[in-house]
Amino acid sequence: MALADEGLRVVVLEASAELGGRARSWTHVPTGDVVDIGPHIVHSEYTNFLGFLGRLGTRHLIHWQPKKLITLASHPPTVLRHRPLPPPLSLLPDLARAPGLGLRDLWSNNAPTWRAMKFGEEDVPELDQMSAAEYLKAQGVTQAMTDWFWRFATMAVMNVPLEKCSTAALLRVHAQLIGRRGIHFGFPAVGLSELYVEQSQRAIRAAGGDVLRNARAVSLSQNAVRLEDGREFAARVCVCALPPAELEALIPGVAETRAFEPSPYVSTYLWLDRRITDEKFWALLWKPERLYYDFYDLSRIRAGWERRPSVLACNLIYSHRAADMDDVALAHAALREAAEFAPLARQARIVHSDVHRIPMAIACPHPGSEARRPRTRTRVPGLMLAGDWTRTRLPSSMEGAVRSGLLAAEVVLAELGLNRRLAQAPKPTDGLAGLVRRATQAYRRAGPVLAFRTSDTEESSMHALLTKVSPSITDMIRADHTRVLATFHRYKAGTSAATKQALVASICLALEVHAQAEEEIFYPAMSSVDSSLVARLIPEHDKMRTLIGAVRGMDAAAAEYDTTVMELMREVMHHVADEETVLLPQAERVLGERVAELGAKFMKRRLQLMAPHAGELTRNKARALPKTNLLVIAGAFIGAALLLQRRRRA
Numbered sequence: 094m095a096l097a098d099e100g101l102r103v104v105v106l107e108a109s110a111e112l113g114g115r116a117r118s119w120t121h122v123p124t125g126d127v128v129d130i131g132p133h134i135v136h137s138e139y140t141n142f143l144g145f146l147g148r149l150g151t152r153h154l155i156h157w158q159p160k161k162l163i164t165l166a167s168h169p170p171t172v173l174r175h176r177p178l179p180p181p182l183s184l185l186p187d188l189a190r191a192p193g194l195g196l197r198d199l200w201s202n203n204a205p206t207w208r209a210m211k212f213g214e215e216d217v218p219e220l221d222q223m224s225a226a227e228y229l230k231a232q233g234v235t236q237a238m239t240d241w242f243w244r245f246a247t248m249a250v251m252n253v254p255l256e257k258c259s260t261a262a263l264l265r266v267h268a269q270l271i272g273r274r275g276i277h278f279g280f281p282a283v284g285l286s287e288l289y290v291e292q293s294q295r296a297i298r299a300a301g302g303d304v305l306r307n308a309r310a311v312s313l314s315q316n317a318v319r320l321e322d323g324r325e326f327a328a329r330v331c332v333c334a335l336p337p338a339e340l341e342a343l344i345p346g347v348a349e350t351r352a353f354e355p356s357p358y359v360s361t362y363l364w365l366d367r368r369i370t371d372e373k374f375w376a377l378l379w380k381p382e383r384l385y386y387d388f389y390d391l392s393r394i395r396a397g398w399e400r401r402p403s404v405l406a407c408n409l410i411y412s413h414r415a416a417d418m419d420d421v422a423l424a425h426a427a428l429r430e431a432a433e434f435a436p437l438a439r440q441a442r443i444v445h446s447d448v449h450r451i452p453m454a455i456a457c458p459h460p461g462s463e464a465r466r467p468r469t470r471t472r473v474p475g476l477m478l479a480g481d482w483t484r485t486r487l488p489s490s491m492e493g494a495v496r497s498g499l500l501a502a503e504v505v506l507a508e509l510g511l512n513r514r515l516a517q518a519p520k521p522t523d524g525l526a527g528l529v530r531r532a533t534q535a536y537r538r539a540g541p542v543l544a545f546r547t548s549d550t551e552e553s554s555m556h557a558l559l560t561k562v563s564p565s566i567t568d569m570i571r572a573d574h575t576r577v578l579a580t581f582h583r584y585k586a587g588t589s590a591a592t593k594q595a596l597v598a599s600i601c602l603a604l605e606v607h608a609q610a611e612e613e614i615f616y617p618a619m620s621s622v623d624s625s626l627v628a629r630l631i632p633e634h635d636k637m638r639t640l641i642g643a644v645r646g647m648d649a650a651a652a653e654y655d656t657t658v659m660e661l662m663r664e665v666m667h668h669v670a671d672e673e674t675v676l677l678p679q680a681e682r683v684l685g686e687r688v689a690e691l692g693a694k695f696m697k698r699r700l701q702l703m704a705p706h707a708g709e710l711t712r713n714k715a716r717a718l719p720k721t722n723l724l725v726i727a728g729a730f731i732g733a734a735l736l737l738q739r740r741r742r743a
């Protein structure tokens with residue numbers, strides 16, 4: 094579609110008689126209802142998929158569930174909602190109420206959560222080696238947390254058991270789910286094919302291209318594709334958007350396809366004689382004998398079905414365990430398991446059922462497979478790869494499939510000399526999760542910042558080195574903000590006077606150095622862009638300096654010490670908000686490449702300003718920061734959980 098929109102003549106060759114692949118729908122003859130291959134779900138971060146529907150004019154056909162993330166069939170049910178807390182804390186209040194999870198279980202989840210917040214693509218080679226089960230065990234996650242949360246989440250989202258899932262693949266998804274504000278699910282209100290098949294076919298044909306069904310490609314030469322029936326199509330470039338086994342059959346050895354075992358599904362549809370629930374979508378928690386995980390009542394989802402009795406759709410994921418079951422047994426098992434959440438199902442009668450066996454729903458994200466996902470460009474000139482399993486930085490999904498297509502379109506256009514940005518990257522995380530990720534990025538790019546001295550002769554080579562390794566000035570400023578706010582969070586009214594004093598000394602020094610480096614390097618660069626904002630920020634620094642002077646002159650045991658520190662913290666937060674919401678984004682837009690050069694200068698100046706205080710800094714850290722950052726976050730988690738438990742008891 095994207096290529097047709099750019100005016101290229103596109104011919105789509107589809108082996109099957111129907112378009113839509115693993116995300117298609119058809120009519121169930123006995124009822125006349127349109128059913129999908131299996132129920133599909135989307136979420137609010139499917140930017141590429143939703144953009145595709147937007148282009149086709151069908152985006153409004155997604156039925157959203159904005160007020161909650163998911164209903165889990167615990168007893169009583171656990172409804173996970175995003176509360177107005179910064180990610181990743183927003184789901185914690187509901188998790189803290191979940192039956193079957195105690196504080197120790199929640200606490201044990203801090204390590205993987207912290208790792209997910211720091212996660213970036215640079216972590217994939219290391220984390221991909223290990224199964225998620227091994228990883229969680231090594232991190233000390235309790236059995237209850239593993240069974241209640243991770244086994245269910247891995248099966249439902251990654252479509253494999255925990256023991257068979259790459260830690261990299263799982264933590265990447267976890268990072269998105271806990272790190273994006275207000276993420277929520279949506280369901281197609283029509284059959285999947287009705288969302289895009291006819292519309293995209295029409296658009297491709299209108300641009301002079303064609304869409305051929307029953308057109309299986311069997312061989313590929315440099316400039317032509319040959320079909321099973323002998324027809325040949327010449328093409329300048331070819332995008333193969335095939336699943337791994339089909340790609341291997343067509344072009345052996347072009348990708349490491351053997352790393353991708355299929356995850357089979359059984360999707361079951363039940364037409365019942367009555368309404369059994371008002372819920373659109375719920376999920377059953379893991380247990381060893383569990384068959385189906387996700388359930389949808391289409392009578393609550395499909396447009397115009399509101400008055401009908403329940404029509405249930407459910408997925409039996411990684412369905413090897415049901416290989417010997419016949420359709421009748423599968424249908425009755427689906428109704429029995431539906432009753433674990435909706436007891437009225439026990440009285441319901443199945444009027445019709447339809448069981449779909451799908452040999453491959455997605456390629457399993459086994460350990461080692463993330464690093465083997467193929468890139469768009471291949472070693473064969475003019476041949477690109479696409480498909481949900483290629484290297485999209487997303488799990489195999491409709492979003493991944495669309496993003497892979499857009500990435501391929503970008504490469505095709507680049508080959509033709511046209512530079513276009515079509516694919517949307519997954520959005521960065523928000524809130525605390527975003528801060529942690531940004532600080533991690535800045536730290537990894539710069540390496541640990543040690544105080545060191547440079548001689549004059551080393552000056553220019555050091556500058557060149559710093560320019561290469563230093564993060565942008567905007568990243569450095571954000572990382573400074575993160576560090577100082579994290580230190581503020583450690584300041585508690587009940588802490589000993591000595592610890593308070595050490596924390597405040599660290600904070601004050603960091604603020605002074607940061608403010609001076611900003612005034613010398615960043616503000617002059619920005620004053621030509623937004624002189625009025627810069628003029629407002631300098632007095633904020635002065636106010637901070639006055640408060641720093643005041644707090645330094647006080648006894649930490651004095652009554653007014655806490656209020657002065659809090660006043661300083663408010664000033665800093667106000668200043669951080671001004672910079673992060675207006676000035677830094679503006680700098681990134683306007684300064685372009687200069688942000689790296691200014692970053693090097695900023696880093697060097699910070700080091701110079703910090704150097705005379707190195708001893709003091711180490712002493713303060715030893716007195717005030719005996720625990721790692723992990724515990725800062727862990728403390729926040731557990732603090733919130735305790736608060737909630739107390740409230741629940743009240």
Ligand SMILES: Cc1cc2nc3c(=O)[nH]c(=O)nc-3n(C[C@H](O)[C@H](O)[C@H](O)COP(=O)(O)OP(=O)(O)OC[C@H]3O[C@@H](n4cnc5c(N)ncnc54)[C@H](O)[C@@H]3O)c2cc1C
Nearest residue numbers: 108114115116131133134309310339454480481490491494
């Ligand atoms: C039951 C089920 C439930 C799912 N649930 C979800 C969900 O909730 N959310 C979500 O986002 N994703 C879900 N998925 C995954 C999603 O459907 C896939 O990730 C996505 O459809 C993959 O698209 P694709 O274009 O990469 O591959 P496909 O859809 O497999 O397309 C490949 C096409 O290539 C054709 N082909 C194969 N060989 C040849 C050849 N030699 N010549 C020509 N054509 C050929 C095939 O016929 C097929 O049409 C689910 C999948 C299933 C099956």
